Amino acid sequence: NGAVSFGSPLQVLDKNPPRFPAFVPLYQQYDLDRGGNVFIKVVGENDAIDYALLTxxxxxxxxxxxxxxxxxxxxxxxSFDKLLQAETDRVNSFQVVISQGDNATFLTYLFEEIECDTAVSGFSSGTEFFELPFQLLTNRSNIGEKG
Structure with missing residues (x-):
């Protein structure tokens, strides 16, 4: 479904945003039976091979x-790779990156390919939902780069 939730799973696409903590980069109904993958990678300071990612x-x-x-x-x-939107051939690829330091944690959404026509994007604190404008996801960001 294109979201990362904490405490409760996101079951079915709903027009109402979640009322529990969740990162919602591209919440949409996907059909993993027809293709696409979700990959999870954990990188720590002891990972010499992946140390460049931390840097x-x-x-x-x-x-x-x-x-x-x-x-x-x-x-x-x-990483949500080549997910197919349900009942369409629209492909979506994007990432959620959580970077943790000693005193702060940063969340990054990276959008490589978005073909869906509608989706919800944002994050939920559990009591409030901050929604990102869907139509700006691939062309704008808060760091001056696309996606």
Whole structure:
């Protein structure tokens, strides 16, 4: 369904945003039986092979958000790859990246390919939902880059 929830699963696409903590990059009804994959990668400081990802994350956050002392200690990367919107041939690929440092955590949504015509995007604190304008997802961001 294109969301990451905490405490309760998101069952069926609903027009109402979730009332529990959730990251909602592209909430839509998908048909995984017809194709697409969801990958989860955990990166920590002990992962020598993936240490470059931590460095890249740190530099991006330092440069984009002016957090000069931020250092990414761990990351959770959830990749939604070539998901097919239910009852269509529309393909969607996107990522959720959670970068954790000593005193702060940053959430990044990366949109590679969006073909769906409607979806909900945003995040829920559990009591409030902040919705991102769907029509701006692929062309705008808060860091001056597309997607």
């Amino acid at each position: 890249r994350s740190s530099l991006n956050i330092q440069n984009r958000f002016h957090q000069n002392d931020f250092r990414t200690r761990s990351m959770l990367i959830i």
